[in-house]
Amino acid sequence: MAPVKDTAEASSDLRSHLRAATMAAHDLLDAAMQAASGWQTRDDYARFLALQHAARAPLEDWLAAHAPADLHPPRQTALIAQDLAALGHPVPPPAAAFALAPGARGDMLGAAWVLAGSALGNRAIARQVQRIGGGDWPATFLDHGAMLAFWQGLRERIEHRADASEAQGAARAAAAVFAHFLAVAEHAPPVPAPAGAAL
Ligand code: HEM
Numbered sequence: 001m002a003p004v005k006d007t008a009e010a011s012s013d014l015r016s017h018l019r020a021a022t023m024a025a026h027d028l029l030d031a032a033m034q035a036a037s038g039w040q041t042r043d044d045y046a047r048f049l050a051l052q053h054a055a056r057a058p059l060e061d062w063l064a065a066h067a068p069a070d071l072h073p074p075r076q077t078a079l080i081a082q083d084l085a086a087l088g089h090p091v092p093p094p095a096a097a098f099a100l101a102p103g104a105r106g107d108m109l110g111a112a113w114v115l116a117g118s119a120l121g122n123r124a125i126a127r128q129v130q131r132i133g134g135g136d137w138p139a140t141f142l143d144h145g146a147m148l149a150f151w152q153g154l155r156e157r158i159e160h161r162a163d164a165s166e167a168q169g170a171a172r173a174a175a176a177v178f179a180h181f182l183a184v185a186e187h188a189p190p191v192p193a194p195a196g197a198a199l
Contacts, residue, residue, distance in 0.1 A: 012161070013158065013159050013160055013161055013162070014109070014157075014158040014159070014160065014161070014162040014166070014167055014170060015113075015155065015158040015159050017162070017167050017170075017171065018110060018113055018158070018170060018171055018174050021171040021174065021175065022114075022171070022174050022175055022178055025175060025178035025179070025182070026178065028178075028182060029178055029181050029182050029185065030121075032182055032185035032186055033048065033051065033181075033185045035185075036051060036185045036186070036188040037050075037051055037185075037188065039125060039128065039129055039132065040132060042087060042133065042137065045087070045129060045133070045137055046084060046087045046088075046089040047188070049080050049083055049084050049087070049089070049141065050084065050089065050091075050092045051184055051185055051188055052076075052080055052141065053077055053080040053081065053084065053091055053092060053094075054092045054093065054094055054095045054184050055095050055180060055181045055184040055185075056076060056077050056080070056115070057077050057094035057095070058094050058095055058096065058097045058098045058180075059098050059111070059115060059177060059180065060073075060075050060076070060077055060115075061097075061098075062097070062098040062100070062102075062111070063108065063111060063112060063115070065102075066102035066108065067108035067111070067112060068105070068108065071105075071108045071109060071112045072112075073112050073115045073116045073147060073150050074144070074146040074147050074150055076115075076141055076144060076147065079140045079141040079144060080141045082138070082140055082141075083138040083139065083140055083141050086138035087137070087138065095180070095183070095184045096183075098176075098177070098180050100173060100176045103169055103173075104165070104166070104169050105166070105169075106162070106165065106166035106167065106168070106169030106170040106173075107169045107170065107172065107173040108173070109157070109158065109166070109170045109173075110169065110170030110171060110172065110173035110174035110177070111173045111174065111176075111177050112154060113154065113158060113170065113174055114174050114177040114178060115147075115177070116147060116150050116151040116154050117151065119144065119147040119148050119150075119151050120151070122141070122142045122143075122144070122147075123142070123143075123148070125142055126139050126142035126143045129142060
């Protein structure tokens, strides 16, 4: 895994630190997910949900096993399975286990931040899915009110200055979560060309 970029000032708040440390990883993941699936057609969207399910299942298990209860983001895999079923697609097998050795509380905070913060991007994607699918595509995962509520609670805890070791542990775990997602997106089967496309 690439080393965590540590450009944030030690004096900045934990959220700014995490965003700065993982900005490049987020951009890479966004591009990889758009390349591996996107959500321009119903089948693309089903592939996007399948990737999300495969990646999130081991992360949810990891947090449930290692994090204190107040750092368990609401589980979303059941919602993704529900959306996949509504689209007529099966639930894929989970990705390999998330292998980060559990450390201090800061680590759990970093991992929970990635899952919860992704609700911000999901909210934007939900608006696109609503428009492209003409309101017919299921979006219980993308529109998950409980995750947004968890996110608001988490914000209060990370929008303050953290000590250096907590900030470092949180950034390390957040980077590992992004790397886990990226591996899933990069190993997804290629998106088939639309019927009739020139070879
Ligand atoms: C699939 C394509 C994705 C797109 C288009 C996308 C888009 C976005 C956008 C627009 C924001 C900023 C929202 C705002 O500031 O109001 C954001 C933030 C974020 N996203 Fe994504 N995202 C994607 C995938 C992901 C994934 C898969 C994850 C997690 C594994 C993730 C984790 C985050 C995090 C942690 C934040 C920052 C939260 C904060 O501001 O503290 N994103 N994303």
